[in-house]
Amino acid sequence: MNDYLSPLWISLKTVLATTAITFVLGIAAARWISRYTGKLKPVIDGIFILPLVLPPTVVGFGLLLFMGKHGWGGKFLALFHTSIVFSWPATVISAAVMAFPLMYMTTRGAFEQVDVNIENAARTLGAGEWKVLYSVTLPLAWPGVLAGTILSFARALGEFGATLMIAGNIPGKTATIPVAIYFDIVDGNMKQANILMIIVIGIALTSLALLAYLKRPKARSRGLVVNPVPSDILAAGKKRDISS
């Protein structure tokens, strides 16, 4: 067995789906909790962060219990005559659960750094909560949101323990790169493991380079007036460019 394309393909699919899910859920949860003032705030916050501090195998075992035949999730899915344990969606679920806390924590921190007066200014200017989120909060918290996305992407790419517990190692179906590497080494298939390792390092370096590129300092946002250009990236991206 020297098919290294299949784990790469499964991993890419899983990581992209996971990143998309955690991006949306992480932002939604961060937005909700940063404005929630109830007594349960520390409890909810703790539950959201829990997968980060638990061993991945424990999370995977918990998911297995929940999603299995006798768990609530499994029983619910059984109503639709389906099951996700040891199927591809299980790799996404396990990776998403493990990556979510990183997206949530980083985004929440970034949201709380945004001056509430700036958001309030948008509200008094007639912006609803959606408009405040996409036109003010997200642009201002963007470096943090981006960092959270890259971190959860990296976490999803490296996910092993929880994935193995709930998705197993079915070649061509649920065997992601980390799982495939482990079983290649167990089977003594060192050449295959080496190739997969180089691929993972390549993906990791590429994403770190991407992060550095997207977070590079801009003269304008630093407040340095180097050479005031009428329209830069930000102004060009806006719907109304009144400079013309």
Added chain:
Amino acid sequence: MLKIEINRTLPGFKLDIALSVNGEVLGILGPSGSGKTMTLLCIAGLIQPDSGFIQLNDRVLFDSSKKLNLQPKDRNVGFVFQNYALFPHLSAGNNIAYGIRRQPRDEVNRRVQLLIENMGLNGLQNRYPSELSAGQQQRVAVARALAPEPDILLLDEPFSALDSLTKEQLEMQILDLRQFYKGHIILVTHDLAEAYRLSSRIAVYDAGKIAQCDLKEKLISSPANRTVARITRFRNFMDGVITGITDKQICVTVPDLDTALIVAVNGYRNLSINQSITIGIRSEHIQAVQGPGQNTLQGTLSSTVENLASINCFFDLKTNKDNCYRLESAFTRGTESTFSNGLNYYLHLPPEQIVIITK
């Protein structure tokens, strides 16, 4: 017309105020933590009062008895925050355009251009907030708040972050604003002089309550209570008892000083003989005179402070108690040479400058 009557209780603080504004500039004056900003936030809908109602022109914005609470976005209230809260990722022009909704692009451009001209921001519309001076940022913030044509403009300590020269220029601009903005304006400040220059009526806040709300001239000439008197810079207070009332004068005996002072009657009603009151006089109204006479006290000069426009002298008056009473006076510059510490002076308190405070 804006009418508000609101209550809000926080641990250790209770806001309980009723105000109305009608096509004028109302100044809200008070120390930090007296509820000034909270009032503005309630009007804008950014915090919710526990009870009461807020009505702006013919629209009810908040009514606790009907469980009505309009969202901030639907209130049409212009808000200038203390730190201006400009959108740092948008240019000045796009900051101003942010609140102009449901208008064709030409109309948006026209209105932005008009505001840029009116606020003296020509040539700055493509600059980002970080590239603007504090004064320019403030003008962008005012222009942005005015862009949706709000029914009321709320200014939260708009000058507190500026140097005095910029502050004077911007105050002129706020006064000029009345030429093109006809709505109501509320200005929150802790600076009496600023409130006096910019507004027609002033509400003095004290610990979440309105101590007095009056035309500014009335507020300065007849403070309703000691708090207002202190905030409006009365420096000297004496406790006394009314011992005589005529058509033109009131005689007040000050037991601590073993003396009687004459106060000119100007609009005092409901005063009676033997009523305990406090009298107050501003430091700049005290005159140094040659010899004894009516309303003249003797005092020993204990210290002087030189100010830009005046010289402030502190005199110790003899009392029949162990402690002494310190009188603060402000004389015009150039008279310093006549004062030296430790000497006795005669100080005249003009009857028409003394105010009677009943509470």
